[in-house]
Amino acid sequence: MAEISIDGDNLVVEIEGLDKLWALKSRLVIPLANVRGATADPGAVAGFKGLRAPGTHIPGVITAGTFHLDGEKVFWDVHDPVKAVVIALADERYARLVVEVADPRATVALIEQATTVR
């Protein structure tokens, strides 16, 4: 599970509990300017994730860490597919983050609000 918040001009993704160990990461800070969007996507977990390196993948239990797919790096931290949110990034080490959050709808709204320019 991850805790997502906005801190000034940054999106902060805190990996919680033991997931830090599985994902080999505890915190990601991404400038909001590099966040392309967020989507609640329960179906994301079912698809092919690519090659894992490094991280942990026990199908049906946990997907965590860095995966390589089509020349892109995707960061995963998901136990429960229903609560998965896909965050697309630009000009970052990761092309996408797929993380489990407590309330996907609220997380998507938070990110969209922070990245929408009027």
Add this chain to the structure above:
Amino acid sequence: MGRPRGFDEATVVRSAAELFSTRSYDGISMDDLVTHLGVHRNSLYKTFGSKRGLYLVALRWSLRHHIAPLVDRVAAAGDLAGALRVALGEPATEAGLNLLLMAAVERAPVDPEVADELAPVLAAFDQAARTAAGRHPDRDEQDDDGVALALTATILGLRLRARAGTPGTTIDQAGAALAHRLTRHT
């Protein structure tokens, strides 16, 4: 990435506009989009960033390719009766008006970018209706603005009734009857 996308973006955007015009935004999952558009999930994320990203591109496409030509035809219709006939009679405009309605009801209140897209289009619609109604020596300008707004509201309202299952002939009759009244009283 320098690789070709492997799908035709224009076709995907058009199909997405059609899908978003038939079902609510929240009711469409990424799985639905992947299935309906025939494009890999990763490609959708790579190209559009998010479901909302795809939605905005599809909405803009529809406003440009469905609604803008319709607005032009309404403006050129000659009179109010003609404007109503044009706006209600062409099946090609259905998808565009449906998406416009759905966007106005569902997304504009919660998404400022959607509201910003719709505002000028609705204003252009009013302006077209005003042009179609023509200047009338006995009416003041405020009157004309009112008639234009009412005409746009009628077009969208009749489309809403059509969505709710009112048969096409009834919609046409309603449009014709209203146009007749408006023309007779002016």
